[in-house]
Amino acid sequence: MKWLLIVVAVLVVLVGAVAVIGMTLPRNHTASRTAHVNVSTDSLWEIITDVERYPAWRKDVDSVQRIEAPQLTWREISGSDRITYEATALQKPGNFVAHIADRGLPFGGSWDYRIEPDGTGSKLTITENGEVYNPIFRFVSRYVMGHTATIDKYLSALAVKTGTTKE
Numbered sequence: 001m002k003w004l005l006i007v008v009a010v011l012v013v014l015v016g017a018v019a020v021i022g023m024t025l026p027r028n029h030t031a032s033r034t035a036h037v038n039v040s041t042d043s044l045w046e047i048i049t050d051v052e053r054y055p056a057w058r059k060d061v062d063s064v065q066r067i068e069a070p071q072l073t074w075r076e077i078s079g080s081d082r083i084t085y086e087a088t089a090l091q092k093p094g095n096f097v098a099h100i101a102d103r104g105l106p107f108g109g110s111w112d113y114r115i116e117p118d119g120t121g122s123k124l125t126i127t128e129n130g131e132v133y134n135p136i137f138r139f140v141s142r143y144v145m146g147h148t149a150t151i152d153k154y155l156s157a158l159a160v161k162t163g164t165t166k167e
Contacts, residue, residue: 015136022135028109031147032127035155038164041115044122045093047161048113051076051085057161060153073101106134107141111151121164126151 037044047053051074054061060078067073072087082102088110089097099110109130116123128151132138141147158164 018139019135022137022139025135025138025142027131027133027138029130029132029142029147030127031130031151032125033148033151033155034123034125035159036118036121036164037124037158037162038121039162041093041117041122044115044124044162045096047158048115048124049087049090049092049096058154058157060157106137107132124155124158126154 039047047057049072051072052064052066054064054076061076062079063077065075065077067075067084069086072090073084075082075084083105084101085098086101087096088099089095089112094115096113096115097110098113100108102108107130109128112127112129114125114127116125128147130141130147132141
């Protein structure tokens with residue numbers, strides 16, 4: 001029984017320390033990655049803005065539901081997770097911004113996709129302007145996962161889709 005109390009006490013202290021450290025971290029962050037993609041800017045634009053086809057090349061997306069709205073709006077479904085996005089910028093072929101439209105999630109923010117010609121292909125820069133509201137998630141995002149983890153996963157899937165080696 002004594003060992004059980006010690007284990008519980010240690011866990012409480014650890015969770016408390018994570019929460020306190022998380023509270024000291026800024027709620028907002030910016031993370032960016034750039035990659036060369038072996039397709040034209042027009043082709044790359046079509047790939048990243050054709051949200052209904054995400055499940056065909058992104059293993060982290062099970063399905064996509066298009067939502068009728070004045071601007072491009074969709075819901076990505078992965079397991080029990082559902083996140084609604086809306087396009088706040090659609091300037092073909094150079095700039096696409098997708099903003100998390102759901103309220104009540106422990107995180108929010110947007111991804112800004114910038115496409116530029118790059119030799120025979122394109123240069124894609126993705127900038128995440130993120131917000132993490134929960135201090136424990138803030139700690140995990142910063143020290144466990146890293147702010148670029150989701151961008152890196154996206155770029156890896158895009159590299160496979162386009163036959164490109166990720167930089």
